[in-house]
Amino acid sequence: MNGLKLIKIAVFLMTFILFFGLILCVKIIYENSHKNPDNFENIDLQQPFGSKIKNIVAGKEDLYIMIKGGGMDDRIAVYSPEKHKVLYFINVEQR
Numbered sequence: 001m002n003g004l005k006l007i008k009i010a011v012f013l014m015t016f017i018l019f020f021g022l023i024l025c026v027k028i029i030y031e032n033s034h035k036n037p038d039n040f041e042n043i044d045l046q047q048p049f050g051s052k053i054k055n056i057v058a059g060k061e062d063l064y065i066m067i068k069g070g071g072m073d074d075r076i077a078v079y080s081p082e083k084h085k086v087l088y089f090i091n092v093e094q095r
Helices: 003-033
Strands: 051-058 063-071 074-080 085-092
Touching: none
Parallel strands: none
Antiparallel strands: 051 063, 063 074, 074 085
């Protein structure tokens, strides 16, 4: 009799763990599918008025954004999509 109760308790616990594990997996998949990592609407490149983006090149992890104008020499902003910020600038001098 004790063996049967033990089996019933084990089946109940496994069912409980499977049910809530499935709910957790569905929740994680739903949240990840509704994230929009390519939302670059509100990027602040910290550039003066009149600056224009000439070119954007995607590297392995970062975006390289060529910026012209704004009363400054041409420059490249290195933007990290993971950190959502400009890491640094590379100045390009005209000769």
